[in-house]
Amino acid sequence: xxxxxxxxxxxNWSEKIFRQLREGDVDAIHVTISYHxxxxxxVLNLExxxxxxxxxxxxxxxxxxxxxVRKAKEAGRTAIFFGFQNPAPIEDDIxxxxxxxxxxxxxxxxxxxxxxxxxxxxxEAEDPGITRxxxxxxxxxxxxxxxxxxxxxxxxxxxxxAEISERPIAITHANxxxxxxxxxxxxxxxxxxxxxxxxxxxxSMYPHHLKGKSDCTLDSFCEMIATAAxxxxxxxxxxxxxxxxxxxxxxxxxxxxxxxxxxxxYGEGSASAPGFPPQPDWxxxxxxxxxxxxxxxxxxxxETEVAGLMGDNWLRFYDENFAPVITI
Amino acid sequence: xxxxxxxxxxxNWSEKIFRQLREGDVDAIHVTISYHxxxxxxVLNLExxxxxxxxxxxxxxxxxxxxxVRKAKEAGRTAIFFGFQNPAPIEDDIxxxxxxxxxxxxxxxxxxxxxxxxxxxxxEAEDPGITRxxxxxxxxxxxxxxxxxxxxxxxxxxxxxAEISERPIAITHANxxxxxxxxxxxxxxxxxxxxxxxxxxxxSMYPHHLKGKSDCTLDSFCEMIATAAxxxxxxxxxxxxxxxxxxxxxxxxxxxxxxxxxxxxYGEGSASAPGFPPQPDWxxxxxxxxxxxxxxxxxxxxETEVAGLMGDNWLRFYDENFAPVITI
Numbered sequence: 001x002x003x004x005x006x007x008x009x010x011x012n013w014s015e016k017i018f019r020q021l022r023e024g025d026v027d028a029i030h031v032t033i034s035y036h037x038x039x040x041x042x043v044l045n046l047e048x049x050x051x052x053x054x055x056x057x058x059x060x061x062x063x064x065x066x067x068x069v070r071k072a073k074e075a076g077r078t079a080i081f082f083g084f085q086n087p088a089p090i091e092d093d094i095x096x097x098x099x100x101x102x103x104x105x106x107x108x109x110x111x112x113x114x115x116x117x118x119x120x121x122x123x124e125a126e127d128p129g130i131t132r133x134x135x136x137x138x139x140x141x142x143x144x145x146x147x148x149x150x151x152x153x154x155x156x157x158x159x160x161x162a163e164i165s166e167r168p169i170a171i172t173h174a175n176x177x178x179x180x181x182x183x184x185x186x187x188x189x190x191x192x193x194x195x196x197x198x199x200x201x202x203x204s205m206y207p208h209h210l211k212g213k214s215d216c217t218l219d220s221f222c223e224m225i226a227t228a229a230x231x232x233x234x235x236x237x238x239x240x241x242x243x244x245x246x247x248x249x250x251x252x253x254x255x256x257x258x259x260x261x262x263x264x265x266y267g268e269g270s271a272s273a274p275g276f277p278p279q280p281d282w283x284x285x286x287x288x289x290x291x292x293x294x295x296x297x298x299x300x301x302x303e304t305e306v307a308g309l310m311g312d313n314w315l316r317f318y319d320e321n322f323a324p325v326i327t328i
Numbered sequence: 329x330x331x332x333x334x335x336x337x338x339x340n341w342s343e344k345i346f347r348q349l350r351e352g353d354v355d356a357i358h359v360t361i362s363y364h365x366x367x368x369x370x371v372l373n374l375e376x377x378x379x380x381x382x383x384x385x386x387x388x389x390x391x392x393x394x395x396x397v398r399k400a401k402e403a404g405r406t407a408i409f410f411g412f413q414n415p416a417p418i419e420d421d422i423x424x425x426x427x428x429x430x431x432x433x434x435x436x437x438x439x440x441x442x443x444x445x446x447x448x449x450x451x452e453a454e455d456p457g458i459t460r461x462x463x464x465x466x467x468x469x470x471x472x473x474x475x476x477x478x479x480x481x482x483x484x485x486x487x488x489x490a491e492i493s494e495r496p497i498a499i500t501h502a503n504x505x506x507x508x509x510x511x512x513x514x515x516x517x518x519x520x521x522x523x524x525x526x527x528x529x530x531x532s533m534y535p536h537h538l539k540g541k542s543d544c545t546l547d548s549f550c551e552m553i554a555t556a557a558x559x560x561x562x563x564x565x566x567x568x569x570x571x572x573x574x575x576x577x578x579x580x581x582x583x584x585x586x587x588x589x590x591x592x593x594y595g596e597g598s599a600s601a602p603g604f605p606p607q608p609d610w611x612x613x614x615x616x617x618x619x620x621x622x623x624x625x626x627x628x629x630x631e632t633e634v635a636g637l638m639g640d641n642w643l644r645f646y647d648e649n650f651a652p653v654i655t656i
Contacts, residue, residue, distance in 0.1 A: 040368060047423030095375030103430055 003027045003069055004289055005311035007107075007202040008083075008151075008173035008240035010255075012247045013052065017286065018059040021078040024286035027311065028069040028079040028318075030107055030172065030240070034089050036258030039096055042089040046103055049080065064104055066319035069311075081318075083107030083172070085152065085255075087118050087137070094133070094140050101144040106322050107172055108141065109149040110134060110161065113267065114260060119150075119157040122183055123267075127154035130161060142167045145322045150194070151240075152184065159193040167321055168198035173240035175204055179224040180211040184268065188231065195236045200317045201228075202240020207277035208268035209242070218282040222295035225309065234305045238314040239292065245285055249275035331355045331397055332617055333639035335435075335530040336411075336479075336501035336568035338583075340575045341380065345614065346387040349406040352614035355639065356397040356407040356646075358435055358500065358568070362417050364586030367424055370417040374431055377408065392432055394647035397639075409646075411435030411500070413480065413583075415446050415465070422461070422468050429472040434650050435500055436469065437477040438462060438489065441595065442588060447478075447485040450511055451595075455482035458489060470495045473650045478522070479568075480512065487521040495649055496526035501568035503532055507552040508539040512596065516559065523564045528645045529556075530568020535605035536596035537570070546610040550623035553637065562633045566642040567620070573613055577603035 004025055010032040011017050021029065033045045053062055061072055063079030072079035082104045089105070090096040100108070110130075111121035118134035120127040130138070138161060141148055148169040150158040162169055171194055177185040186194075191201060203225055210216035211224070228237055244251070252275060256267040266274055282291045289310070296306045332353055338360040339345050349357065361373045381390055389400055391407030400407035410432045417433070418424040428436070438458075439449035446462035448455040458466070466489060469476055476497040478486040490497055499522055505513040514522075519529060531553055538544035539552070556565055572579070580603060584595040594602055610619045617638070624634045 039371070043367070043424070043427055046427060047421070050423065050426045093375070095378065096371075098378045099371055099374060099431065102432070103427065 001070075001073070002307035003073060003311040003315050005029070005069065005314040006239050006241050006243070006286070006289070007170075007200075007314050008032065008204070009243045009245075010247070011243060011245040012251070014246065015056060015059075017245060018052075018056050018078070020286040022059055022076070024289050026078050026286050026289060027073040028063055028081060028314075030081040030083050032085050033082045033105075034084040035086055035112060035255050036088050036260070039089050039091055039093075039100075042084070042100070043103075046082070049082070053080075062104065064106075065322055066315055069315055069318065081106045083149065085109045085149075086112035087116050090137070092117060092133075094136055097137060097140040097146055098144045101146045101324075105146055106318075107147045107149045107170065109152055110137075111150075111153045111157065113152050113256075119161065120154040121152055122154045124154060127156040129156050130164060135164060138165050143325050145324045147321050155187060155190050158186075158190050162193040162197045162199060165197070168200065168317070169194055170199055170317070171201040173202050173204040173206070173209075173242040175209045176224055176228055179227065180209060182209055182268065185209055191228070191232060195232045198236075200236050200238060200313060202238045202314070203228075204240055204242040205280065205283045206242035206244070207279065210280065214278045214280055216280050218280070218291060218295040219298070222292070222299040225296065226299045226301070229301070229305070234301065234308055235313055237309055238311065239289075239309070241283065243279075243283075243285070244276055247276060252276050329398075329401070330635035331401060331639040331643050333357070333397065333642040334567050334569050334571070334614070334617070335498075335528075335642050336360065336532070337571045337573075338575070339571060339573040340579070342574065343384060343387075345573060346380075346384050346406070348614040350387055350404070352617050354406050354614050354617060355401040356391055356409060356642075358409040358411050360413050361410045361433075362412040363414055363440060363583050364416050364588070367417050367419055367421075367428075370412070370428070371431075374410070377410070381408075390432065392434070393650055394643055397643055397646065409434045411477065413437045413477075414440035415444050418465070420445060420461075422464055425465060425468040425474055426472045429474045429652075433474055434646075435475045435477045435498060437480055438465075439478075439481045439485065441480050441584075447489065448482040449480055450482045452482060455484040457484050458492060462489075463492060466493050469493075471653050473652045475649050483515060483518050486514075486518050490521040490525045490527060493525070496528065496645070497522055498527055498645070499529040501530050501532040501534070501537075501570040503537045504552055504556055507555065508537060510537055510596065513537055519556070519560060523560050526564070528564050528566060528641065530566045530642070531556075532568055532570040533608065533611045534570035534572070535608065538608065542606045542608055544608050546608070546619060546623045547626070550620070550627040553624065554627045554629070557629070557633070562629065562636055563641060565637055566639065567617075567637070569611065571607075571611075571613070572604055575604060580604050
């Protein structure tokens with residue numbers, strides 16, 4: 001049995017998208033439920049997911065543990081795992097780490113582009129590394145089983161975290177900087193630090209992370225994955241598509257600016273192209289994972305490697321990293 | 329194997345009390361973690377319990393399901409189940425019912441003495457019964473496995489709830505009104521409505537609920553239980569001691585007045601005796617459950633009945649009522 005997992009999506013959720021997940025045989029996705037939302041606002045987002053679980057029980061179900069992926073596949077549903085792209089939901093309170101894990105959060109970025117209370121984001125001019133609170137929060141995340149995600153963090157902070165963390169960390173959605181030198185893509189030393197410590201990286205199909213952006217070819221994307229596998233081994237990579245399907249452009253503005261600035265920040269966009277860029281034609285939505293699977297075969301991956309990249313590697317990571325450390 | 333469960337305590341928790349729970353062979357307790365706290369404040373109380381679970385893992389553990397009582401007993405610990413004496417933690421948001429259940433809440437009173445958004449408390453002059461929101465919240469509590477507790481509710485509201493609720497409800501801590509006619513004790517028609525629908529009632533050792541208050545004898549208390557068992561059967565009764573050990577008198581004021589009044593309300597006390605009354609000498613703390621067990625034998629209960637009253641009846645109720653209804 002093999003599993004198909006996409007480890008990062010932030011769609012404008014609807015019955016249409018839940019049905020597309022089923023059409024695409026997607027057994028599990030990790031969804032962002034908070035960017036800049038504080039704890040109380042994040043709870044409202046959780047409530048919305050609870051309603052969707054009630055409304056669409058034949059399409060989706062709550063994901064908390066690796067086995068929920070297996071149960072979902074058996075029942076013909078998609079397991080939904082929660083994550084945050086910013087530590088905003090824990091505010092300045094380390095006690096909220098265990099609370100949000102209990103509520104189902106399984107990934108939390110230490111930063112979203114900017115300096116946070118914990119670490120430095122990839123858009124800051126200086127990266128002084130992990131803060132005092134950051135070290136404490138990483139330890140607590142390790143204890144409860146909340147995975148550290150450094151997708152939007154700066155290099156030094158990421159490498160330090162990979163070393164400080166006693167459990168593997170993740171870059172849920174990014175590509176190789178050597179392939180497409182975007183600020184959000186990861187240099188080899190960053191990838192190496194994460195992977196050598198057992199961590200995972202998910203490849204992104206967000207156009208700003210792709211070579212040629214929206215015009216990127218499937219072959220080029222899969223060749224980048226082949227390069228990554230040759231350099232670091234195939235076992236610690238998977239998909240983290242960063243699919244933001246059906247979102248209005250107001251959402252990308254919320255993602256970039258939140259409430260931290262009164263001035264607009266275009267992030268990976270620009271004043272002339274401020275909105276969401278169009279997806280490449282080989283990955284429009286969740287029905288297109290078959291294209292990626294075919295592309296991976298074409299660049300020479302064997303069946304075990306393809307299965308690993310399409311979901312089995314993330315499932316192994318879920319099995320090992322979501323449960324609290326048992327101390328007694 | 330028999331189990332010892334106290335289904336209501338609100339102590340000023342400390343290592344001393346956790347050790348006394350172990351000395352008293354108490355396998356599980358239901359603890360009040362909120363009176364008038366809103367959702368955000370309740371989360372802070374949950375965080376405090378998380379710290380205690382970390383600090384005293386050899387004495388206490390989190391209780392979420394009936395089986396956690398069995399695991400606790402096997403490991404020589406006391407399982408701690410959470411509850412609210414007021415619906416304040418769900419504020420005006422039905423979506424918070426599932427959130428607080430996910431965070432471990434297993435009992436919630438619909439009222440604490442006063443009218444709430446859901447029902448009427450036992451100190452109000454009029455009891456118009458369950459509100460529009462109350463009906464919706466009872467249905468949602470049934471769905472997720474959060475038990476309705478009517479200990480501090482008025483009679484009509486309680487009887488209506490017993491009939492409206494599709495799962496059994498509880499009076500976690502009160503005694504028979506026919507034995508001690510306190511406002512908080514329950515008339516036979518109220519007890520009957522709860523029990524005929526499969527509900528449970530826990531007997532209280534809070535002096536204001538006892539005949540003769542602090543001077544109540546163990547014999548009198550156990551004879552009251554025998555009367556209840558003769559009238560309604562022994563299977564749906566247990567203990568809900570309402571032990572408020574080591575609390576300063578400022579806490580009983582918080583329980584009574586919260587933030588709903590600027591004037592003092594003495595509740596079951598009086599201006600001349602506003603504080604916590606002294607416990608009867610046969611139930612000072614958690615080490616004294618053996619006295620009650622002996623008292624129950626003395627008034628004629630057989631071993632199965634004694635085991636049921638001391639915890640097995642609550643355990644059966646936990647097994648049947650804490651899990652969400654599976655709809656698919």
